[in-house]
Amino acid sequence: MGGNILIADDDAAIRTVLSQALSRAGYEVRTTGTAATLWRWVQAGDGDLVITDVVMPDDNAFELLPRMKKLRPELPIIVMSAQNTFMTAIKASERGAYDYLPKPFDLRELVAIVGRAMNEPKIRDKLAAPADLEGMPLVGRSPAMQEIYRALARLMQTDLTVMITGESGTGKELVARALHDYGKRKKGPFVAINMAAIPRDLIESELFGHEKGAFTGANQRSAGRFEQAEGGSLFLDEIGDMPMEAQTRLLRVLQQGEYTTVGGRTPIKTNVRIIAATNKDLRALIQHGLFREDLFFRLNVVPLRLPPLRERGEDIPDLVQHFFAVAASEGLPLKHIEAAALERMKRYRWPGNIRELENLVRRLAALYPQEVISEPLVDTELSADSSPLLPGFVQQHISEERGGREGDDRGTSLASAVERHLSDLFKAHAEGLPPPGLYHRVLRELEYPLISAVLAATRGNQIKAAELLGLNRNTLRKKVRDLDIRLMRSPQ
Known part of the structure; x- marks a missing residue:
């Protein structure tokens, strides 16, 4: 050489x-x-x-x-x-x-x-x-993340279209934001749209905007996400859920660099970087006629696969430390964790990936008064994940109540368990007051197992689940998305 x-x-x-x-x-x-x-x-x-x-x-x-x-x-x-x-x-x-x-x-x-x-x-x-x-x-x-870092470093100063794949909770939007925030378009806007969270008949309007009178209820002109992202980056999350009609219009944008609003006639030039993401197998969708092959190749210019957390267990200590620090910056007590507790986390499969780990760390920071998180506490929470009904801290207190107050039904009620735990938490916090944001954190921890249990009972039928819960269907869909609840498919 x-x-x-x-x-x-x-x-x-x-x-x-x-x-x-x-x-x-x-x-x-x-x-x-x-x-x-x-x-x-x-x-x-x-x-x-x-x-x-x-x-x-x-x-x-x-x-x-x-x-x-x-x-x-x-x-x-x-x-x-x-x-x-x-x-x-x-x-x-x-x-x-x-x-x-x-x-x-x-x-x-x-x-x-x-x-x-x-x-x-x-x-x-x-x-x-x-x-x-x-x-x-x-x-x-971890070696898996080092490959991601190196790939991102090479892509930062380009406008290449990137397709990010990975299981739910692996951090696809975080990677998309990093591509934008450290790239050549960082001074422009970063606009994200989740295809799974928008009614299918509104996706084209959301993406491309609409003119006044384009459809019933269109009382004024509305800018779409392409217009909002002009000069920056547009993140198309859950691209596998995009309906075929919208796929056809998106393909035209990628081919010709222009689009028309819904109800509009004048082509509009666009200058955005496209970053797409999915947790689905798009090639399988193509075989079933649910995703355009030509659009796939337009989007899959640079494929980037994010590893699930179970493939990067050596990163768990760094991630836990990071999430504890974030929780402390939000007003929660700063926690430390035993080595044995970290080893227990490494043995867990993490079906919800990094998002599940973050939720666990926040729960440990918010709901336990102990300064040092031990292996039994972590084991309680991780074991509770296999039960769709109660989070770990509630199960722990119910167990204590049962041991100390046999025969007293009030001692095993959910309200009693939460009340006792909150009382301990207030005593441990400064001046006997609750930590900031406690209401929403506790509500979130109770909503997750409740909604998960009902969806499991209805085998993923959201219409039936919303009816049983007394919620509007759109409200339920938003909660499922925000809580990152994994859905069971309804039988055909």
């Missing part, structure tokens, strides 16, 4: 391994343990490619990267880091790195990346203005 490679890493073992692997691949290699030496080599015009660690004893590669790219914009730079976060990948991309590799890395993959970099055109215009890096939109250091 040929070519000279400069390697900078303060770990001598890593320098040796990389030097041997790349030398065997036919490259000339020079190594150093300091950023100063690397910078001196680059200034002298040495090297056809740079491989550098982020944290060096005398400097940070993210500070050195812009200087190297300004001096030699054609020089490919591969960044390595043990700080395997989403923001590390983003910083590497924004500062002009050719690629980012988390440690530990696969040697064969690194050699392959070096080969591509050495054979691609040298001029790469990937520099962008630094983004606001406060906060971390995505959490996790």
Whole structure:
């Protein structure tokens, strides 16, 4: 292959391994343990490619990267880091790195990346203005998440259409927002629409807007989501639930870059980035005539699969810490968790994925007075998930009531259990007052098992469930969506 490679890493073992692997691949290699030496080599015009660690004893590669790219914009730079976060990948991309590799890395993959970099055109215009890096939109250091970070870093400065797939609760909208917030359209609006949450006969109006008098009740012109997202990004969530008529109109937009409002005649040019998401198998829908194949290929330009939580169990400690911190920022007591409790979480299957984990952490923060969350508490909550009737904290108090007040029906009532728990919670909080937002949190925890139980009893028949619950059907649909309740399909 040929070519000279400069390697900078303060770990001598890593320098040796990389030097041997790349030398065997036919490259000339020079190594150093300091950023100063690397910078001196680059200034002298040495090297056809740079491989550098982020944290060096005398400097940070993210500070050195812009200087190297300004001096030699054609020089490919591969960044390595043990700080395997989403923001590390983003910083590497924004500062002009050719690629980012988390440690530990696969040697064969690194050699392959070096080969591509050495054979691609040298001029790469990937520099962008630094983004606001406060906060971390995505959490996790697992290999599965590292692949997501690297893919996102490559996509940030493009307008390519992205199709995000993954089970419910895996964070598809969070990824879509990251693509927008750290991309070239970040100054424009981010507009999201959930196809499953809108009546099918209103989807076209929601997407493309309508003119006054276009249909009964259209008393004035209304802007659609495409118009609202102009210059920014449009996130089409649950795209598999889009009706065929709307699919046809969406395909025209993707093909011609223009649309007409419902009831309108004048084509309107559009400039938006499309990000779609689904938890369904679109290829199976295509086979059953429920999704257009040509639209699928227009949307599936860059497929991005989000792993379920059960495939990234090593991320659970980071996620739990993150969600506890978020809960504390909202006024809940800051909690800590035992290692055994984390291990119990890792053994759980998490059918609701990250959303289920977040709900659990919020529940533990809001409803238990203990400062340190133990394994028995976590086990109580996770075991309660298999029961559709009562959340874990209620079951725990009912069990206590039964043990201490045999024969007293009031002791096992739901109202009694909640009343006793809230009394304990108030005593544990400052000045004997409840934490902020308690009403909605407790209501949410009670609504989830109630609605889940009724839907299970009606085998997913929402019309029947709404009737039994005494709710409007649209209200029930909104609660199902907001609570992320997994529906059982009604028998055909």
